[in-house]
Amino acid sequence: xxxxxxxxxxxxxxxxxxxxxxxxxxxxxxxxxxxxxxxxxxxxxxxxxxxxxxxxxxxxxxxxxxxxxxxxxxxxxxxxxxxxxxxxxxxxxxxxxxxxxxxxxxxxxxxxxxxxxxxxxxxxxxxxxxxxxxxxxxxxxxxxxxxxxxxxxxxxxxxxxxxxxxxxxxxxxxxxxxxxxxxxxxxxxxxxxxxxxxxxxxxxxxxxxxxxxxxxxxxxxxxxxxxxxxxxxxxxxxxxxxxxxxxxxxxxxxxxxxxxxxxxxxxxxxxxxxxxxxxxxxxxxxxxxxxxxxxxxxxxxxxxxxxxx
Ligand SMILES: NCc1[nH]cc(CCC(=O)O)c1CC(=O)O
Numbered sequence: 359x360x361x362x363x364x365x366x367x368x369x370x371x372x373x374x375x376x377x378x379x380x381x382x383x384x385x386x387x388x389x390x391x392x393x394x395x396x397x398x399x400x401x402x403x404x405x406x407x408x409x410x411x412x413x414x415x416x417x418x419x420x421x422x423x424x425x426x427x428x429x430x431x432x433x434x435x436x437x438x439x440x441x442x443x444x445x446x447x448x449x450x451x452x453x454x455x456x457x458x459x460x461x462x463x464x465x466x467x468x469x470x471x472x473x474x475x476x477x478x479x480x481x482x483x484x485x486x487x488x489x490x491x492x493x494x495x496x497x498x499x500x501x502x503x504x505x506x507x508x509x510x511x512x513x514x515x516x517x518x519x520x521x522x523x524x525x526x527x528x529x530x531x532x533x534x535x536x537x538x539x540x541x542x543x544x545x546x547x548x549x550x551x552x553x554x555x556x557x558x559x560x561x562x563x564x565x566x567x568x569x570x571x572x573x574x575x576x577x578x579x580x581x582x583x584x585x586x587x588x589x590x591x592x593x594x595x596x597x598x599x600x601x602x603x604x605x606x607x608x609x610x611x612x613x614x615x616x617x618x619x620x621x622x623x624x625x626x627x628x629x630x631x632x633x634x635x636x637x638x639x640x641x642x643x644x645x646x647x648x649x650x651x652x653x654x655x656x657x658x659x660x661x662x663x664x665x666x667x
Pocket of ligand 1 (some may be wrong): 510
């Protein structure tokens with residue numbers, strides 16, 4: 359019997375769901391293949407004290423899941439694409455991108471049906487500058503309050519009455535079987551999502567071609583092309599998910615990629631928007647050109663101010 363394929367995963371409910379989804383799909387596609395989960399308790403955004411110089415890189419730090427991939431204790435790591443940094447440690451790469459779930463932001467409230475229905479002065483919870491700047495631009499009469507924690511923690515804070523409404527990713531709620539919590543899927547034109555939102559990606563050792571081959575059944579080309587354009591925009595703007603940058607690519611009726619991007623002042627006083635279309639084969643160039651359009655409008659100053667805080 360061949361040795362099992364091991365998935366390194368964080369132990370939050372959403373991370374576990376995604377790892378189990380990949381495990382189940384692999385087991386179904388490859389009868390007889392054993393797939394095991396290796397849970398890692400520490401938080402994903404905690405950097406380990408393992409300088410990349412040890413594994414051949416320079417000055418970067420790898421996260422715990424990636425350490426497990428590099429030292430061979432696991433074979434793959436499953437990520438929400440919107441949380442995946444642009445650069446990978448040497449020796450690791452993104453193997454496949456799975457089919458995207460609903461990319462929208464969700465309006466969640468125990469008292470109101472939609473963003474539009476919120477009375478003036480309502481308190482809305484989010485910790486995302488991207489959501490905050492778009493919210494404030496449309497509804498300067500609302501009070502946006504910081505909200506942190508995983509999906510469950512955020513919902514608990516809502517239920518305790520600390521907020522009138524909160525904004526979460528629709529995809530996370532659907533995966534956690536909390537669709538009934540969604541009062542409104544906010545149209546992407548109203549709250550432009552984060553690059554990669556709703557898509558799951560799989561990281562593995564770059565030289566592990568047999569695992570990559572097994573993963574191919576999970577690869578979704580159209581999603582990968584869309585996310586490639588979005589990530590190219592983020593990379594050009596040096597953005598992660600801690601910045602007021604939104605971008606979203608979809609296919610238009612002509613079959614081309616249509617990418618919309620946005621950079622906003624967190625207080626909502628200024629929102630820069632740009633968009634363009636290109637064939638999917640030019641996804642990368644499309645992301646760069648929309649980013650450069652935003653930079654030409656002054657995105658650099660907004661981002662420099664945010665990074666400087
Ligand atoms: N930053 C946290 C995070 N990373 C991915 C998701 C949701 C699922 C997804 O986008 O795939 C969430 C929660 C949220 O933003 O509400």
